[in-house]
Amino acid sequence: MTDLVNIAVIGSGYWGPNLIRNIAGLPNAALHTVCDLNPKALTQNAQRYPGTRTTPDYAAVLADPDVHAVVLATPAHLHAEMARAAIESGKHVMVEKPLSLRADDAQALVALAAAKNVRLMVGHVFIYNPAVVMLRKLVQQDDLGKMLYVYSARLNLGIVRDDLNAMWNLAPHDFSIINYVLDSAPVRVSARGFRLLGRKLEDVAFVTLEYPGGVVAHVHVSWLDPGKVRRMTFVGDQKMVVYDDVSQDERIRIYDRGVMPDKLPDAYGEFRMITRGGDVQIPRLDTTEPLRAECAHFVESIRNGSMPLTSGQDGYRVVQMLEAAQQSMNADGAPVDLA
């Protein structure tokens, strides 16, 4: 293969144009083709990117030997089949989240990509966010002490989707971030979901994830909230961190605070728990656009033949969590063990 990676983006609806823009701007890649069933989307892309081919025919993209890699930004129910076909054709594939709607499909994709020796990457974009990279560093270097718990809120008014419930649409972000920051995967999941708009799909969900070592994570997702909230709190026994992705200049706040037993026993000989207050630190963060970093990483993993940071295996793990959470939700919150 030449050094330039020729990429076809499939799906130019709401999210695809962001991928297209970033890929078109990469130094070691070319936006070779944009494929969509919608003729309007093709016309717009042909005007914006004159050297790029446009087609509604996915099979033709896969048959084109000049296309080295495909990026799938199509609706989630199409991911598994479209990714399978691409890998079978020998293309490297980046799939938007969620990797698939079934864990066994995701697992099959991972195995197929390994057999065909192509890169399979999932678009867990927050892993390329400098704030999340810092969170992982803080936790992995034990700066927070022993991790106790995590909670996350990803809320907004809309976008109310017709194809996926709020959990399948939004929680892949929280799940992928928490797995990455803790460098772990949960062993047990329970979830409640509510269909408040009277449709078939849950609009609000509360998911509890239990990680090895007793670390618990709670994830609240909703598209029925007055405003945009993307906030995560990581609580250790020494320090606590709040990650507010909506904040302009204080996305990470590190609180040197905690709760600990008093040094001396009280009148009854008991050690009471006392709070410890301390400074708040607001570190400076890199301003690279996470989606650009994600697209650049895909290209580099192809050029180097290396496993992407957000691999098919990571995508599989998140789908497995979503599937287990859905199973729990369908059983009114009964916990589901993950192997």
Ligand SMILES: NC(=O)c1ccc[n+]([C@@H]2O[C@H](COP(=O)([O-])OP(=O)(O)OC[C@H]3O[C@@H](n4cnc5c(N)ncnc54)[C@H](O)[C@@H]3O)[C@@H](O)[C@H]2O)c1
């Ligand atoms: N990472 C993020 O923050 C983020 C944000 C939004 C969406 N997404 C993901 O991106 C994906 C797409 O979501 P969206 O909101 O853009 O959906 P969308 O429905 O707006 O766009 C999907 C596009 O795919 C096209 N399409 C459908 N079938 C096709 C086919 N067989 N061949 C070619 N084109 C086809 C449609 O015409 C449409 O233009 C989903 O997986 C979603 O979860 C990710």
